[in-house]
Amino acid sequence: MTTQAIRTTAATPLTPAQHGVWITEQALPAGAAYHLAVTVRFTGGLDTDRLRAACAAVVARHPVLAGAVDDTELPVLVPAAAPVDLVVRAGEPADVAALVAAPFDLRRGPLARFTLLRTGPDEHLLVAVVHHLVFDGTSKQVLVADLAAAYNGTDLSTVDSAAAVPAVDVAGAAAFWAARWQEPAAPQLPGLRHTPPGTAGVAVPFTVGTGALAEAATAAGVTHFEFLLAAWHALLRRYGNDTVTTALELSTAGRDAPPRIGLHVNELPVTTAPDPAQPFSAFARSLRAHLRDVYAHRGVPLSHAVRLTPRAALAPLTVSYRRRTDPPAFAGAGSTVDWLVFCGAVRGTANLQLVEGSTVVEGSLQLAAGAFDAGQVAAEYRALLGAAMAAPDTALGDLPLPAPAPAGTVGSAPQDTVVDRFLARAAAAPDAAAVICGDRRVSYGRLAAAATGLAGRLRRQGIGPGSLVGIALPRTAELLVAVLGVLETGAAYLPLDPSYPAERIAFIRDDAGAATVLAAGDVALDGTGGTGDAAPDEAPSPDDVAYVIYTSGSTGRPKGVAVPHGALTNLLDSMRDHLGATAGDTWLGLTSLSFDISTVELLLPLTVGARVVLVPPDGHRDAAAQLRLVDRHAVTHVQATPSGWRLLLEAGLPGGDLVAVTGGEALPADLAAALRPLVKRLVNAYGPTETTVWSALADIEAGAPVTIGGPVANTTLHVLDDALRPVSDGIAGELWIGGVGVAHGYRGRSGLTADRFRPDPSGAPGTRIYGTGDRVRRGPGGLEFLGRVDNQVKLRGHRIEPGEIEARLSTHPSVAQAAVTLADPHGPRARLVAYVVPDTACGTVDAAALREHVARALPGYMVPAAVVVLDRFPLTPNGKLDRAALPAPGDGGRPDEPPAARTGDDTTATVTAIWQEVLRIDDIGPDEDLFDLGGHSLTITQIAVRIRKRLGVDVPLDVFFDTPTIDGVVAAIADLREAR
Template identity: 35%
Template sequence: MRSATRKEEALWLLERLVPGSGVNNLHLAFRVSGEPDLALLDRTLSVLVRRHPALRTVFRAGETGLSKEVREDLPVAFEDRECPADEADARLAAFVAEPFELDGGALLRALRLRSPGQDVCCVVVHHLNFDTVSAGVLHEEFVAVYNAFAAGDVVPAELEGIAVTLDEVEPKPESLAFWRDQLRDVRPDELELSCGKPDVAEPNLAGSQVTWSFSAETVQVVKELQKALRAPEAVVLLAAYYLLLNAHGAGPDLVVGSPMNVRGRETARAVGYHVNVTPLRLRVDPAEDFRGLVRRVRDVFFGALTHLDVPVDNLLAEIPRTGSSWRHTVFRHVFNYIPETGTPSFRLGGLPAEPLAAEPGFSKFDLEFFLLPTADGIRVRAAYYTEVLREADVQAFVRRYEALLLSLAEDLDRPVGDVRVFSAEDEAVIGKANRTGKPVAWPSVPSAIAAVVEARPEAIAVEDGDREVTYRQLWDTAAATCERLLDAGVEPGEVVALIAPRSAELAAAALGVWLAGATYLPLDPDHPDQRIAYQLADSGAKVALAEAALPAEAGCRALTPTPIGSVPSRATPTLPGTGAPAYLIYTSGSTGRPKGTVVGHPALVNLISHFADELGHHGQAGTLWLTTFSFDISALELFLPLATGGRLVVAPDEARIDGGVLKGLLGRHDVSTLQATPTTWRLVVDEVAGELAGRTVLCGGEPLPSALARQLVDTGCELWNVYGPTETTIWSAAGRVHDGATGRITAGGPIGNTTVFLADPDGRELPVGVTGELCIAGAGLAVGYHDRPELTGARFATHARHGRFYRTGDLARWLEDGTLELLGRADRQVKLRGNRIELAEIESVLQAHDEVAGAAVVVAGDPSDDAVLVAYVEADEKTGLVDRLWEHAGALLPKSAMPQEFVVIDRIPLTGNDKVDYPELARRAADRAASRATEPEEEQELDPLTADVVALFRELLDRGDIRPGTNFFSHGGHSLLAAKLAQRVKHLTGVRVRLTDVFAQPTPAALADFVLASTADEN
């Protein structure tokens, strides 16, 4: 036997990933109306197996690799089975999927399924010996030989003897140089699409397919593009495929696999594995027009045709592996152009027959487009990997592909970055979600409150502990505050700081600032003096209404808030216009330095008006004022009840962390609506659950975990998940969470007079199902976001549709029902060792554990080098808790997303806005790592098995710097070496180690532990 080629070894390695599967099986099948002669079928097959040496080639997998030989004789025959007609397709698919063993036996088998009135005949051949060109040749020869035998003739003269064969030669040096240049610095980890699911650690390569036929209009457009661009149809369609992938998040440096036949003119009918999947690399430039793109695609395509003698598998060892993923190829997406093969219906021994294709059930690539042009049109068969893409994703792909071709033809000189890759279905779903125009109930919030004062002055406006404050008392106090501010020299549009606990006086002070035509700045009296002083100075606040003394460096005049009931009733003051901003609020920016956001009255009144209508807030509805006043969501709690004639119920700070306090408060007051962050709800929900039935509960400010959502819904409340950044006025989207909600909880759709879109990093708008940065436009934009610099290119096109917009930094995607699925912060999605990891997903899994009250995950170290995931869990320290968390997380998370360290703490630190303080946790993680780094390193004594595995690593990688924690793949390992390592470990220990086990345990210590655990399981 002789050694297999690297191209052949690559197929073997694929089977090592999914043992016991027919992932490499190809087939030839046809349906016959009637019953063909079984003896003639066997004779025909025997003739063709003798004629084509490839069909007689066998392979044997050994410890050192794969070897092959051509057998002189290989007896074959059709297996004959009866089958109900309605089961034929399923039986055929199962027969095709049965695996071959690479043990020196035949890699070909045949079957006849006999059904009433029709038979199905199928020949299955391993890809090592066969390809799609071979299938066409075998089909033609099978029909010709069978028909000759059926007519009583001998084998046709042209089919006698041994057929022409093709022995692929070693790659030429100039071809190797060409491909090395083409693939220099390639980054396969940038080919992941922004839709579907993250890759799995242990692949099954389960596949399915979607078939789509272009309309007559599209077929004509493709012909016109081919003519106008003077390029082959395959090149035009390939260029559009690059754009399609790029519009879904891959690239812009793209590598697409394209199967190309390496047969020459004299060997055109050679049967065997004579196809190379060439890596066609091209960078998409959004500023380039489609003409230029097609020219470059043509150059790439024809450049590959002149260097087909190099299988890409010969170059994989030279391409850096990113992480320990099972993938090691330079492409994840394939383009396959297959013109009409000329095998329509035919006759077999006089019986009508037609070709038949079984559903393969496997996909080696995330997405493979088969373009199938015929005389009647163009079909697209899209095969896909079901662990990564859903059927709905792929159906959307092919619809957008056709829409893209139609759009490109409209203007060949338009930059490709400006082309909108939307199908009609995308336009309908997103267009409907963004039709949010609705009237606003009042000119301003003060005017709404004034109308309540006039209509029902003695109605209760605020319940503050044991006090009940009427609307008249609230208004009179606000009017007195207004007069005091004017006397203090406050001019319209100037800033007045409010530094006091939540109370009826604080509510009146905020309203009084507005009556003075000023803008209020809410500050937390519990914040450090330095922070308060900075915000006062930065905002230019002229006056501060504060209960306590201001910091010495505050630099502004201090007044105490006007007490309720301390002033006589007075005439209603003139309402100010809405030209001055409503409030100025500070949040922590990405650098940690506070940044101010100014919100105008029209934006605030739009928000209040929307939720008043959405939640049915009219009359005496009670709303809990629970949130820290310096957090912008507090403004909704404050002004929603006052603008609608309801009651504002003031909650003490303890109610945010003590469920007993909140429960007592709800028991004493008639509260219909209450709002808090997920962090607060996790702290209080167990104790307060019995008081929530029938109430409206808003949850926002952080992602809402599905487990917490179910817990809240089970209380009988009406739960709303709300979303919005400070810069777009509190909430921009809202959705009701219903009973039975599972998985991620959506944020619903945009609120009134608000539009939402998703954008890629270049500002291009994204269709349904594709993850991008959430952008918000419309009435809620804070002051200043209406006056951004002029935009260009794709961003300008988006601006033309939506007006000015704010890029939130949050990741999301549209779902098919027009709701928004939030996917965490863009800055909380990390890449470690080539794997994309969403930290919020890890937290959600940990929070679902019964013993965990809260969880927060941070990255410690350099993400490009030695970074690890550290999970902080809020729980009672109990024996074995960390082990239970490891087991729980390991059952639900991919190995790439498993935290390397669990730290149990009493309480997760929070910011002043009741959100997790991630910077503080990151500092703690860094301190822990630094502390360990300064500890003296002890000489490590290895157990015998770990020492043996270290030795194997050193031998296979040819390196002397291997330690127990060395990653096999980041130190020169690749799939072939991993397969050899798995075999050597099995030979050493007797434990079966799969290729995926090496990927999952890529260090000597981890692999040794795996072997020991497997031994223990067997015992």
């Protein structure tokens, strides 16, 4: 039996809220995000004929359910071309998702559908799905109540869907929002990935008891909803969101208006700046006051009060809340209502849906599948909410969350030194080759004799533990003699690279207070001093300083980092074990002694009996020469920065059994993908000088994400917020490192040492952690490097990680390297600038294509405004990107736009006239932005209708979003005409 719906008798103009839904459906991929559903599960004797009649009665009382949209002119609601039927068939609960997701034809209608699934003997499941265009959260309760009333033979509600349009104060709303509205930044959530609207979604359910909630809310002086929303904002603040914006669905019906089916809600933003030191109850009360201010303007769509580009959701995060009475009974059958049926898609990043009943609050955290860890977020929301209910006066930052333990453990430092290991190898195999330098092959015995001789000579000069010896030697075998000789005395060495500017060398020498400096001619391989007087009076302890290395100093004053013997030995042990290093290895020594990664390639081989092939002093940039050394000497291990590895790839790095260690700067995904097939192993190493070279290691496999992995031995990795509290897994925080590798600090800089080296909050008394200044987050594959804390930029209120944009740029086939900076950060022309080095195999770089490539994965505010193409990136002496040396972008740095349409063209004149009429502006330039001129969703529809009438072209609404200028629309019209 088919039940005909009673049709509306006249066309009804869409309300502003309905028009916003309509235009979003036409222009953006909303999917099923606007499908609202409720199910009723029946057990026992259900009369399907009575239920079919009840559905017909409800549609008759609420004819909008049987409506459709006629957009011949401005869109209006009209009777549908087909009736609303109750479809009865066999099925399973698993069928609900497909029923909810099935698309609506808005132009044909109807806008509601009812399906009754026979799920078992005397078991049925009614699935009601209605489009948001004529339905909202309150409508669900009206629908179920009226279905039950009609089924039971009692009166339905006495109101239909029509409602008087309340008077609204647009001017007052505009004044209110002028000082308050700001585009919400992309939220920080655990492991958040950018996903397009309409992406298939998932929902994570949870419940909260109302008893404790009622008691805590009363004590705090707020409503249940205000308490729940305050907890959500507090959690988002703990995730690192300094400013929190959530969009709320607010009813536009008056307080005394009877409930009715229809779209009677308005979405408005609620923005807070939670202070972690503020008590939760005080924050909840301040939120209550802010909500009261917002409620006063609930009848005015935000797009009517401010210039707002249409979007699927007002803000990335939305919240909906409803209080439900106990559902009505259906005579003769048991019934259970599910108010939280998920439509399978989200309009933004996530929606928190809360339905409060008599005993529990049912929650559903809904998000795009894979966007972030919703299960973790739901659990942490419940944890924070529970803590707030138990102690409402607790400061927001002190509300306990499940704290992840730091990665790694710490034991004792090795008690012997690098020199002990080296001398033992020399005694065991004195004739084995230790160093290859040009045509010279230096044996372990000869190297040991020379180092021991030098140590004796230095001791006679009073050099020993506590002393500092400068080494100003080129990269030759004598350099290793100097390093080993100084370490054998128990003193520390101070690298003074002869290639550095004289002024810098003088500063380091004077600032460090070196006792002496070993220069060319001061060290030889003949072992001066003899062995008789070389025995140390006191062997160096693990806590004695082994070397002092000055940071690059590209900005600010360079500072010397003092690293002890135990830390150095621990690092080399960790690298040995991770790499499986043996006496059969051959390492390439190409790094300056002033760059601490040199300790691995110079000293690790000598502690395991392997060989070091030294790159000539002037060969560190000659990748072709390095590859010849690798081939000639069968090198097995090469360590270089990512910039160095790019040079080797450009020089024709062949495939083979090379173990590649990369570090010193972030490893781009494209470089990892290009390098991994050519090497036996690709090890991504991470660590600051202050924690002894490398603190984390990750083996990068083909196709796997690039991470910095997990800690080396005797090391802990902590991801902390600004107050040094652990952050949740998947949330960005600063990386602090503890363990044996932590250096003594900065030589002669006690204040700076105290600032960056802090007591370990989770360790034994006296242990310390070092703040790296690097932003990371903990993911399933280890720590992900996000960039420097001090590289993070803010643009128009958005916090932006340049590294995220750089990673996206690097995935374009025409880009070999990418860097992103913020130009004119405090001026009127603040903008993101991308610097790229082209991939030589792909030829030129198309700036517009690059920006489009970024826009497909990242929000609009993260798309660079300018692209600067360079032949090569400037590097620091240590081979890292020198951001300070990047050239300033010119005024013409913005990529070329499509050629402007000819102003004399008839089409241009017609489109310009239409814009002037609709916007009521006399003078509009061909490249002025529609939304900057005050355009909104209704404006777009009016312009599109007039273009259709006057030019006979149906311009898709998404054109107005993608190219919101007269020139852009004219170009689209030309394309549409050509395609006919």
